[in-house]
Amino acid sequence: MPNRRDVLKALAMGAVGGSVLQVIPLQAAEQAHLMVKQAKAGAAGGPYKPKFFVDHQYQTLTKLCDAILPRDEHSGGAVEAGAPEFIDLLTSENQEYQLRLGGGMMWLDGLCTDRYGAVYLECQPAQQKEVLDLIAYRRNAQKDPSLSQGVEFFSFLRKLTTDGFYTSEIGIADLEYIGNKYLKDFPGCPLVPEW
Amino acid sequence: MAQVVRSPKVYDVCIIGSGAAGGVAAKVLTEGGLSVVLLEAGPALNPEEDFKEHVWPYELPHRGAGMGGKALKPGNSLEDEFLAPTGAWTIEGEPYTTAPGNRFRWFRSRIVGGRTNHFGRIALRYAPVDFRAKSRDGLGDDWPISYDDIAPYYDKVESYIGVFGTRENIPSAPDGVFQPPPKPRCNEIIAQKACQKLGIPCIPSRLAILTRPLNGRPACHYCGQCGRGCKLAANFSSSQVLIPPAMDTGRLTLITNAMAREIMVGKDGRAEAVSYVDKTNRSERRVHAKAFVVGASSCESARLLLNSKSSLFPDGLANSSGVVGRYLTDSVGVDGMGYFPQMEKIPPHNHDGVGGMHVYVPWWKYDRKNDFPRGYHIEMWGGRHMPSVGMFHHLCEQVEGYGASLKQTCRTRYGAVIGFSGRGEMIPNSASYCEIDPDVVDEWGIPVLRFHFQWGDTEIKMAKDMQETFRAIIEAGGGSYLARTKPDDDHPYGISDGGFIIHELGTARMGSDPKMSVLNGYCQAHEVKNLFVTDAASFVSNPDKNPTLTILALSWRASEYLLEQAKKNNL
Numbered sequence: 001m002p003n004r005r006d007v008l009k010a011l012a013m014g015a016v017g018g019s020v021l022q023v024i025p026l027q028a029a030e031q032a033h034l035m036v037k038q039a040k041a042g043a044a045g046g047p048y049k050p051k052f053f054v055d056h057q058y059q060t061l062t063k064l065c066d067a068i069l070p071r072d073e074h075s076g077g078a079v080e081a082g083a084p085e086f087i088d089l090l091t092s093e094n095q096e097y098q099l100r101l102g103g104g105m106m107w108l109d110g111l112c113t114d115r116y117g118a119v120y121l122e123c124q125p126a127q128q129k130e131v132l133d134l135i136a137y138r139r140n141a142q143k144d145p146s147l148s149q150g151v152e153f154f155s156f157l158r159k160l161t162t163d164g165f166y167t168s169e170i171g172i173a174d175l176e177y178i179g180n181k182y183l184k185d186f187p188g189c190p191l192v193p194e195w
Numbered sequence: 196m197a198q199v200v201r202s203p204k205v206y207d208v209c210i211i212g213s214g215a216a217g218g219v220a221a222k223v224l225t226e227g228g229l230s231v232v233l234l235e236a237g238p239a240l241n242p243e244e245d246f247k248e249h250v251w252p253y254e255l256p257h258r259g260a261g262m263g264g265k266a267l268k269p270g271n272s273l274e275d276e277f278l279a280p281t282g283a284w285t286i287e288g289e290p291y292t293t294a295p296g297n298r299f300r301w302f303r304s305r306i307v308g309g310r311t312n313h314f315g316r317i318a319l320r321y322a323p324v325d326f327r328a329k330s331r332d333g334l335g336d337d338w339p340i341s342y343d344d345i346a347p348y349y350d351k352v353e354s355y356i357g358v359f360g361t362r363e364n365i366p367s368a369p370d371g372v373f374q375p376p377p378k379p380r381c382n383e384i385i386a387q388k389a390c391q392k393l394g395i396p397c398i399p400s401r402l403a404i405l406t407r408p409l410n411g412r413p414a415c416h417y418c419g420q421c422g423r424g425c426k427l428a429a430n431f432s433s434s435q436v437l438i439p440p441a442m443d444t445g446r447l448t449l450i451t452n453a454m455a456r457e458i459m460v461g462k463d464g465r466a467e468a469v470s471y472v473d474k475t476n477r478s479e480r481r482v483h484a485k486a487f488v489v490g491a492s493s494c495e496s497a498r499l500l501l502n503s504k505s506s507l508f509p510d511g512l513a514n515s516s517g518v519v520g521r522y523l524t525d526s527v528g529v530d531g532m533g534y535f536p537q538m539e540k541i542p543p544h545n546h547d548g549v550g551g552m553h554v555y556v557p558w559w560k561y562d563r564k565n566d567f568p569r570g571y572h573i574e575m576w577g578g579r580h581m582p583s584v585g586m587f588h589h590l591c592e593q594v595e596g597y598g599a600s601l602k603q604t605c606r607t608r609y610g611a612v613i614g615f616s617g618r619g620e621m622i623p624n625s626a627s628y629c630e631i632d633p634d635v636v637d638e639w640g641i642p643v644l645r646f647h648f649q650w651g652d653t654e655i656k657m658a659k660d661m662q663e664t665f666r667a668i669i670e671a672g673g674g675s676y677l678a679r680t681k682p683d684d685d686h687p688y689g690i691s692d693g694g695f696i697i698h699e700l701g702t703a704r705m706g707s708d709p710k711m712s713v714l715n716g717y718c719q720a721h722e723v724k725n726l727f728v729t730d731a732a733s734f735v736s737n738p739d740k741n742p743t744l745t746i747l748a749l750s751w752r753a754s755e756y757l758l759e760q761a762k763k764n765n766l
Contacts, residue, residue, distance in 0.1 A: 195673030
């Protein structure tokens, strides 16, 4: 199978006329390769140092991301996909996120301390599950309004975790997205769905 | 005080703005032999470095969400990090204001090519009736030109930039010069079948993207990323398709980072110079020309005229009528979507296609009485496109929970949503206009615009009809309807805020009566013969068809007229 560069070269050779645009494809390919290389080099620099969350909060964030999208038989989980790093980066730049996530985690630790005498990270797995089962559904807050801040927090974190996971290499492979290629023709729909 | 730097040269023409209108003018005028200086308020564009075509989200630290998750804010999804550069809802240092109780959003660009770097590439001709709508229903105004006047220029534009489509003989959607369209995607086949059941036409779309090589540009390679900018220029943009041939003539001088402040007039009432700010060093400069083409974008062009006050034109240049800034419209915009369980059974495949829909619904109810006077078309989206931030937010709200079951639901539901976007015609109203804010200047010292905007009843009724149609199509296609926008008192039926569809226009309209219009049918100012406004400010109405193709055709026509007049020494 031809690589991206070959495809680009072929496209350039096929072009006709005197346009300056003919020289772009090869440069474009070089640039794309360079960008990937730089991204990979940047990724290989030791353990991530959180920009916003303090140590135990970052660990809590990591634990929550793992609970939201865990490893399964198809693919790795949100933590391997870099969701905590992604969320920490955005939060370090956004005061609203700092309140909603930083404050939300404090709220969660408060609830856990009231119920179990320990912050979320130090709770037993069964206790952690119990508390997530409470804040993962809006209907629980309708029954017990004291949960509503927790439900709001978890709802927001769940969205950001899906963002972090499904924009990663692991998440994209999990969805079996197979585009972002150079095609000569668009093949159309492989199976016209009936209903 | 720093000295104003005056260029000694007098150009034949000075063009302000390098987008659709300015790009065409630059090409036609330089190829016609004139010397042209083109002022662009932003920097030069370097596609190889500036376009993020083929970059994966994980190659960017913010994964496309931008600094602080900017693109995740409601209504900001367009501003993801992949979008071609410097198109934004806010420009630092260059504010605009809205009058109390009004909402208006203004998407602007500051770069060579302007918003043609970002736009959806939809290229629809206006229909004959669109130029004569008042004669039919008594609303708004007729254009001073007819479809027959502009049709040859639609032909020229389509032949030059490349547009795909099919001949359909639909009166509301005239056929053009078309390359073959791409095959429909899975979601589009479902939509077509559903529309067929309902007697609604759903035809190949018409986009300015090459499916065959043209003028040295290669055909599309189907990555679906036109909005990021195409390094190969397989899609149309002014920066890659119109400016290069103008440059090749050797008669174009492009000045970037040049923010036009004012057009100066001489004692004879003719425009003679543009004063502009060189953004690179905050100096005041001036460039002289024999004629001027304003194509800064509808509202930016109105702003420039309103800020160009003189003893001859105390209310702004060419504005004795008081019409500049008035008649502001945008497209009625409503989105809806459906979940289609049968799409879960389609095997993984490359769904990308071109950067936009392969099929669409042209306005089809022109032959009957409706609750609203004008028409709309329906665009569509969805399916297995590249995962991006925000993609699963709606699903998260629906299914909630966490863990392996959430992950399985995302996997199954990925690509099983089809979205629909209605885009319809707004009738100009007296409550919608822009004016100079008396209290605010931008960082260049130039007074900014203040917007007033209200939808009328006809637009709300149209929005209702759009949602009902989406629901009917979705249910006929075996899907379940999910409201995409939450209708509330501020947004009945999910109608968008003014400006949000980025089809704002009409603010220096053409017409046959100089008391009621700024320009004649050639985009030439009634009061200033050597001044032309060739962007969508010149439009008399805002039919459901996206404006870019008509901007290109009008500017081409105006530029040929300017050439003729220049040859006859009539300017």
